[in-house]
Amino acid sequence: MTVEPNSAHVPVVIIGAGPVGVTAALLLARRGVRSVVLERHRDVYPLPRAVATDDEVCRILQAAGVGEEFAAISRPAKGLRLLDARHRVMAEFRRSVHGHHGYPQTSMFDQPELERVLRDALGRSPECELRGGVEVTAVGPYTSGPVRVTYRDDNGEHHLWAEAVLGCDGANSLTREAIGAMWENLRFEERWTVVDVRTNADVRCWEGVDQVCDPDRPATFMRVGEDRYRWEFRLGERDEPVRELVAPWVSPSYDGDFEVVRKTQYTFRARVADRWHGGRVFLLGDAAHLTPPFIGQGLCSGLRDAYNLTWKLARVLQQGAEEGLLDTYERERKPHARRVIRLAVAMGWAMTGGQDGAAALRRNLLAAACRIPGLAEAAGRDLSPALTAGPLVRRRARRGLAGTHCPQPWVNADGRRSRLDEVIGDSFIILTATDPSPSLTALAHGLGVRAVPVTGLRDDGTLAAWLHAGRADAALLRPDRVVLDIVPAGGRDFTDTATWAPLLHTTRGPHPSPRTAEKSLLRSATR
Numbered sequence: 001m002t003v004e005p006n007s008a009h010v011p012v013v014i015i016g017a018g019p020v021g022v023t024a025a026l027l028l029a030r031r032g033v034r035s036v037v038l039e040r041h042r043d044v045y046p047l048p049r050a051v052a053t054d055d056e057v058c059r060i061l062q063a064a065g066v067g068e069e070f071a072a073i074s075r076p077a078k079g080l081r082l083l084d085a086r087h088r089v090m091a092e093f094r095r096s097v098h099g100h101h102g103y104p105q106t107s108m109f110d111q112p113e114l115e116r117v118l119r120d121a122l123g124r125s126p127e128c129e130l131r132g133g134v135e136v137t138a139v140g141p142y143t144s145g146p147v148r149v150t151y152r153d154d155n156g157e158h159h160l161w162a163e164a165v166l167g168c169d170g171a172n173s174l175t176r177e178a179i180g181a182m183w184e185n186l187r188f189e190e191r192w193t194v195v196d197v198r199t200n201a202d203v204r205c206w207e208g209v210d211q212v213c214d215p216d217r218p219a220t221f222m223r224v225g226e227d228r229y230r231w232e233f234r235l236g237e238r239d240e241p242v243r244e245l246v247a248p249w250v251s252p253s254y255d256g257d258f259e260v261v262r263k264t265q266y267t268f269r270a271r272v273a274d275r276w277h278g279g280r281v282f283l284l285g286d287a288a289h290l291t292p293p294f295i296g297q298g299l300c301s302g303l304r305d306a307y308n309l310t311w312k313l314a315r316v317l318q319q320g321a322e323e324g325l326l327d328t329y330e331r332e333r334k335p336h337a338r339r340v341i342r343l344a345v346a347m348g349w350a351m352t353g354g355q356d357g358a359a360a361l362r363r364n365l366l367a368a369a370c371r372i373p374g375l376a377e378a379a380g381r382d383l384s385p386a387l388t389a390g391p392l393v394r395r396r397a398r399r400g401l402a403g404t405h406c407p408q409p410w411v412n413a414d415g416r417r418s419r420l421d422e423v424i425g426d427s428f429i430i431l432t433a434t435d436p437s438p439s440l441t442a443l444a445h446g447l448g449v450r451a452v453p454v455t456g457l458r459d460d461g462t463l464a465a466w467l468h469a470g471r472a473d474a475a476l477l478r479p480d481r482v483v484l485d486i487v488p489a490g491g492r493d494f495t496d497t498a499t500w501a502p503l504l505h506t507t508r509g510p511h512p513s514p515r516t517a518e519k520s521l522l523r524s525a526t527r
């Protein structure tokens, strides 16, 4: 897509071509929505930052069309351990290589490699245009009609008018300022040193993440790749040399290759923006939330933002869905991001002893850091909680299926083994335990949604067991695979559809999806 410079109209402008911005562009492109991505740097930022994803995020990357490429550059991690000051294991939280979403529950990767994969995919998408080496100088006004985005490049100043603007412009977001959002402080602020090393040394480690719970020298250590390692240390009184810092893991007498790829100081913060949009200007990723990295969820939260928002935006822009659909973005994502940040902060307290008046008391308890209330339980589980109830999450019970994700097993359709999402398409869908009743079929038809019995998908029984465990005869999945509502076991239909049915309504048909092959698989699976 090429847009005339100086004064052009585009459906979506994305500010920032980091992983969140580019993934958002790819997800929109898969739904036929064109975007221009504006980025300060000309090329991928070469230094490592994020190092971990969970399986939900791998599924998002799959939806963006780079799932297999990401699998090829990432490495499953065994999980998370809490160590005491003498590096004795106090608690171990194992992660499976076959998570709920069909991928390893934790994967390690090198961020520049991920960004290269995403940029290459962007280059193959005619719906996306990346403008690198530009500086965005203003966003807005945004209160009515298209939003103006002003940027500068070597040729001067330009304006774009967009139906929506996605601010993926990081912690110092200009977009956040433009919409007048303020930070809500979740009370964690510490200076840490982050060290990335490439070496073939015999590093003392396991295939996972170690958190050293030592108030005097809290630290994180993990293997990121074949010869890539990351250490994080809370800043001490003096700036110690790397070899001194890593001496407990790499023998000081090792004199082989040892490249410090990066050593930098960060302020780890816990913050959430008080508002995530102003009209059609949205905040995503670090522009909307900041977390200490102790549970590896920073980038994950940003990619969840992109997945949550893009299907809603595509429906509004392309299919004439109600504007109210867009309000659910902040309503769903903000409490989710806040909960994940709080868990990261709790992990930080376990490692450091905390910063408040009770810190001294907690220090005495640190020999059993995993006893910090709720931490062990939460850290041992899926780190991504269910979405809270709202217009698009009809939660009846605290532990019901609504707000959680449908699992992604392998299925067999049309004689081919595929991941579930490749087969069920990218719109709303109802999965049923058995053949849908005539009334459910009629209801589905009225909603413009397909009802598919899981038996026809021929998976390994995962889907039937999941519905059974959730006491559901059917589940209505949203395009992001979150359960909107269920038909309770023994029930006939969805009840009280009035709260969500209007949000499913569209006035135009969907853009023809590039995934025609998947649709044909679905037809044969449901015949």
Ligand SMILES: O=C(O)/C=C/c1cccc(O)c1
Binding pocket: 051, 052, 077, 079, 080, 095, 105, 106, 209, 220, 222, 293, 294, 295, 296, 297
């Ligand atoms: O809980 C996990 O499996 C991974 C946690 C993690 C990942 C990356 C960086 C961290 O400090 C923790």
